[in-house]
Amino acid sequence: MSWTDERVELLKKMWQEGQSASQIAKELGGVTRNAVIGKVHRLGLSNRVEGAPVTAAEPAPKPEPVAEAPRAPEPAPAPRPEPVAAARPAPQPAPAPEPRVEPAPAVVPSMRKQIVPAGQPLPPQPSLNEISPETLASVREVEKRSRKISLMELTERTCKWPIGDPATENFYFCGLPSQPGKPYCEAHVSVAFQPMSARRDRRR
DNA sequence: CCCTGATTCGC
DNA sequence: GCGAATCAGG
Numbered sequence: 176m177s178w179t180d181e182r183v184e185l186l187k188k189m190w191q192e193g194q195s196a197s198q199i200a201k202e203l204g205g206v207t208r209n210a211v212i213g214k215v216h217r218l219g220l221s222n223r224v225e226g227a228p229v230t231a232a233e234p235a236p237k238p239e240p241v242a243e244a245p246r247a248p249e250p251a252p253a254p255r256p257e258p259v260a261a262a263r264p265a266p267q268p269a270p271a272p273e274p275r276v277e278p279a280p281a282v283v284p285s286m287r288k289q290i291v292p293a294g295q296p297l298p299p300q301p302s303l304n305e306i307s308p309e310t311l312a313s314v315r316e317v318e319k320r321s322r323k324i325s326l327m328e329l330t331e332r333t334c335k336w337p338i339g340d341p342a343t344e345n346f347y348f349c350g351l352p353s354q355p356g357k358p359y360c361e362a363h364v365s366v367a368f369q370p371m372s373a374r375r376d377r378r379r
Numbered sequence: 380c381c382c383t384g385a386t387t388c389g390c
Numbered sequence: 391g392c393g394a395a396t397c398a399g400g
Binding site: 195196197208212215216221332352355 | 386
């Protein structure tokens with residue numbers, strides 16, 4: 176494979192979206208992550224735009240011990256507007272993963288009490304329960320940066336949290352790095368596995 | 380071990 | 391220019 180204009184464009188786009196070199200390589204096909212990284216450097220777009228690291232992937236603060244190049248101002252390349260997730264139909268059903276911690280789930284007695292539905296595209300959930308606003312925000316943030324992978328791409332260590340309506344095209348799995356031994360990424364683990372203590376219902 | 384990006388250097 | 395090998399690190 177060679178670096179055709181199209182491939183370079185996709186590389187640039189993905190790199191600026193914060194995708195990792197390996198993810199980009201997989202997407203492009205025919206190249207390794209090393210090839211991608213090498214190209215990225217040759218293109219001179221090493222330092223990605225600002226914050227946009229994929230959760231686990233650390234931005235790696237590079238103090239740059241001074242190389243040799245005059246390295247001028249180096250204006251940041253115009254961030255391309257990503258057509259990614261526009262307004263989503265906001266479905267909400269979904270195959271419910273089987274979370275649950277050891278303790279008894281203890282059915283919430285009060286059926287009355289519209290608990291915060293936790294936003295729109297919140298799929299699973301053991302039962303109705305509340306999710307802290309912080310966690311919720313975290314989840315939403317993560318879902319924006321999810322890798323949106325397909326069923327076939329799930330591996331031992333990718334988050335298997337479903338996002339979207341399985342009955343539509345708009346369905347995919349989170350795909351971010353899963354917590355060791357867990358089926359989901361950090362953010363999704365936090366909503367999937369909630370200790371009893373955290374779900375104490377505060378009637379009303 | 381899994382994964383990241385950074386660098387080097389023969390081709 | 392390219393990218394495998396290697397390095398450094400989380």
